[in-house]
Amino acid sequence: MAETQQENQNGQAGTAAPSPVKMNVLAQFVRDMSFENILAQKGSTGEVQPDVQVQVNLDAKKRNVEHQFEVVIKLKVESKSKGTSDTLFILEMDYAGVFHIENVPEDQMHPFLLIECPRMLFPFARRIISDVTRDGGFPPLNLEMIDFVALYRNEIARRQQANASGETKLDA
Template sequence: MSDQDVTEPTDAIPQANGGIDPNDMPQIATIAQYIKDMSVENPSAPAVFQWQAQPQIDVQFNILVNRVNEEVHEAVLKINLKATSDQGTHFVVELAYAGLFGLRNVPDEALPPFLLIEAPRMLFPFARQIVAEQVQNLGFPPVLLDPIDFAQAYMAQADALQETGASQGDTGLPEQA
């Protein structure tokens, strides 16, 4: 047994991953997160603080994707929050929270799911905190947004596009300018 060679071949790493060069593997990184735009309004102050009615809160969200360059994409999570009652508008918060994501060697078919599901999922906790703090800064109890199922929203949008006859080659991403 002592005369058997037990050393690994020098090319063991490429063999272990199917001969793929590690530099060709998909790479994803968050480069930055930031508030792109924000508007906070308390249009009925100071009278709103005398109102007894519990407001109805309407939350809308949208996701926009912009290609910055070949390897960098911007995902923008837009959240619009409006609280109203019979007396009027209690408050309005509009937030566009964005992230820059570096994407290298990611197949084209994997871009929409990442940019429209995973990127906003990563941005959401920070946007949620900003919204809660801004509502509190307006003089109201903080509003903690329920988690959003971005995968379900993506699938619903894909189903809607299919029903309207959109081409199957449509990725849901804007063309690079």
């Protein structure tokens, strides 16, 4: 066939396939980090069974350069003794990445930034936390993988619920 347009199976002229998504990690770095070894400060000794709690927050913003975005994983790790609830250590870290992203539809950019970008950064942040806890005198803490899709959906649901309850209060 010498036609300029391709035809699909129904005989209709097809449109060009959308351009593939392009994503490059331009930089990644620790923006802020704090590790407090409370156990050593108190001079406590003896056998402890840690209870580790992890809080995760995400932040994303457009940079001044076209197609560039900055995504930050904010982690707070607190370890307490199961028996006494005494704090053993607190680790806080903001781990950031700068991304060059093209060909993502505008309506899909928000989930892309808060799901795909943190997925790329997390293994590196996880390694740093493991090293810091080990170097701080504790067994290395290997965080479990984070389901960023579930985290995103939960946050969207929480915001919708907060908006709905806020609207209900205004109507009452």
